[in-house]
Amino acid sequence: MSAAALRIVSSVCGRTWMKALRRPVVLSFSLVQPMIWMLFFGFLFQRYRVERPGGEIRYLDFLLPGICAMTVLFGASQSGIELIRDMQTHFLERLLNTPADRRLLLVGKLTADVTRLLAQATLVFLLGLVVGARISPSLPGLALSAVALGLFGFAFSALSCTIALLTRAPESMAVFVHVVNMPLLFTSTAFVPSRQMPAFLSSVSEINPLTLAVGALRGSLLFQEVPSVSRCVLPLALLALALFGIASAALTRAARD
Numbered sequence: 001m002s003a004a005a006l007r008i009v010s011s012v013c014g015r016t017w018m019k020a021l022r023r024p025v026v027l028s029f030s031l032v033q034p035m036i037w038m039l040f041f042g043f044l045f046q047r048y049r050v051e052r053p054g055g056e057i058r059y060l061d062f063l064l065p066g067i068c069a070m071t072v073l074f075g076a077s078q079s080g081i082e083l084i085r086d087m088q089t090h091f092l093e094r095l096l097n098t099p100a101d102r103r104l105l106l107v108g109k110l111t112a113d114v115t116r117l118l119a120q121a122t123l124v125f126l127l128g129l130v131v132g133a134r135i136s137p138s139l140p141g142l143a144l145s146a147v148a149l150g151l152f153g154f155a156f157s158a159l160s161c162t163i164a165l166l167t168r169a170p171e172s173m174a175v176f177v178h179v180v181n182m183p184l185l186f187t188s189t190a191f192v193p194s195r196q197m198p199a200f201l202s203s204v205s206e207i208n209p210l211t212l213a214v215g216a217l218r219g220s221l222l223f224q225e226v227p228s229v230s231r232c233v234l235p236l237a238l239l240a241l242a243l244f245g246i247a248s249a250a251l252t253r254a255a256r257d
Helices: 003-022 024-044 059-076 079-088 091-096 102-130 139-167 171-186 199-206 209-222 229-256
Strands: none
Touching (some): 059 139, 091 102, 091 229, 139 171
């Protein structure tokens, strides 16, 4: 990447971060809601033990990686809101009229979103340790699972931006949460292992991208496992690339309109 391209990406990334810090409601919503779920579910089902071949584990320990991934999912769904505000103030129109490559503009925004989401997931993780979760991490596995979680966040931030660019309505973000996020969350292994699901739901969970991110994080945090690149990271990378391409096309269409 050239120096000029890096300047474009860093400028958009810095502006996106600055806007997020100036509007803490977005940060707090993406952070407080997963914490409430972790406290309610973690303590409500504290007597529930998760069965696995190596023995049982406590539900709070099992739940923590799922809540971290849920933080990324819910935060990513808010990514398009800032684009809608930029469209309403005509800032996006002025930005798209510059000579900057539109893909670089999108990369800058999504980079800021992903770093924010990973920072929020880290904070949720630390708070989970405070309330009693116990882990046995693998540092190489944790690094690779962070990559998987970042790719997942990148993909669904791009999807949120696509919806925002196509609908141009803030109400569409609420629909996104209910139509996309909730089914994705409850058909994944964020709350329940696949072996304890009904057969049809277990089959669905295996192709759920959230399951890939949760599985990578859970394995590295609890079982000292290193996620498989071909089975976990590569599918998420392909999904991120595909959704980025769709978002780029939507941004190009917005520039023509």
